[in-house]
Amino acid sequence: MTQALNVLDATSLLTTVGAAGVFLVLFAETGLLIGFFLPGDSLLFTAGLLCTTRASGVHLSLPGVLAAAVAGALLGAQTGYLVGRRAGRALLGRSRNKHLLDGVARAEALLARYGHGKAIVLARFIPVVRTVLNPLAGVAQVPPRTFALWQITGGLVWTVGLVLAGYALGNSVPDVDHYLLPLVGALVAVSLLPLALEMLRSRRRAHPTTEPNGEEAA
Numbered sequence: 043m044t045q046a047l048n049v050l051d052a053t054s055l056l057t058t059v060g061a062a063g064v065f066l067v068l069f070a071e072t073g074l075l076i077g078f079f080l081p082g083d084s085l086l087f088t089a090g091l092l093c094t095t096r097a098s099g100v101h102l103s104l105p106g107v108l109a110a111a112v113a114g115a116l117l118g119a120q121t122g123y124l125v126g127r128r129a130g131r132a133l134l135g136r137s138r139n140k141h142l143l144d145g146v147a148r149a150e151a152l153l154a155r156y157g158h159g160k161a162i163v164l165a166r167f168i169p170v171v172r173t174v175l176n177p178l179a180g181v182a183q184v185p186p187r188t189f190a191l192w193q194i195t196g197g198l199v200w201t202v203g204l205v206l207a208g209y210a211l212g213n214s215v216p217d218v219d220h221y222l223l224p225l226v227g228a229l230v231a232v233s234l235l236p237l238a239l240e241m242l243r244s245r246r247r248a249h250p251t252t253e254p255n256g257e258e259a260a
Contacts (some may be wrong), residue, residue, distance in 0.1 A: 052081050054064035057100045061110040064089050068114030068201070071173055073121035078142050078173040086111055086179060086201060111201035112186025115166075119176045126133040149178050158184050161247025163196035202207040 055063040067085055089111070093104040149171050152161040158179070165175040179189050191243030 052085040053092075055085065056089055056092055056102065057165030060100065061089070061102055061106040064107055065110040065114035068111060069121070072115055072176060072197075073119065073125075075122075075142065075173060076171050078145060079137075082172070083167075083169070083204060086204035087208040090205040090210075091115065095204075095205030104205075107205055108202060111205055112198065115201045116194055119197060120190065120242040122173075122176030122187050123184075123186075123193070124173040126174050126177025126179035127183070127201040128180070129177075141170055142174065145174040146178065149175040153178070153182065159189050159192045162189065162192040163199070166196040166200035 055067065059066070064085060067077070067080045068082055070078040071082045089102055089107045090104075092100055092102045093107055095101070102257045137236075148168070149161075149165060150169065152165060152168075152175065156159070156164065162175065162179065176193070
């Protein structure tokens, strides 16, 4: 009996469609607003692990996974930028999804705080933000060469780094496939840390603490 494809489960996705799934998910997550919920971080890490083991009966090629990951991430980001540049802010404003709207606010804050280059690179490592920042950069008229340079830099570091991290762990831990689910779960938790920290900072800015003398803390 063939296992049903679950696009939210990295192992299921890779078992069913292999490296092609890496390309499709990363392209959708970084280039299409509808892909904000897709598991980019865990998919890259799991793909690297599956290049060293035959968990769930699948063994992936490291060069193939790297090529698919880089192509999906870079083409997706460039597509998102072009869509945002042409369609304008109306595209982002049309959504009523709370997570997506929160991502827009965080992406705008990231651009304002760090500037174009650093924000584009950092966004790659923050779920949802990496989906909305690319079209938002187009809306904000970030120069095409500037965007291309930094999205390529961030895309390479993110994709190659996570795939090789999974690959290195798979080579160093015997029978790593026995620990696949806990490892992926831990990675998902770690990938959500920047999001949680940013939400905590936003909450503190909205509700500043008050000193005993009645003055707000700095």
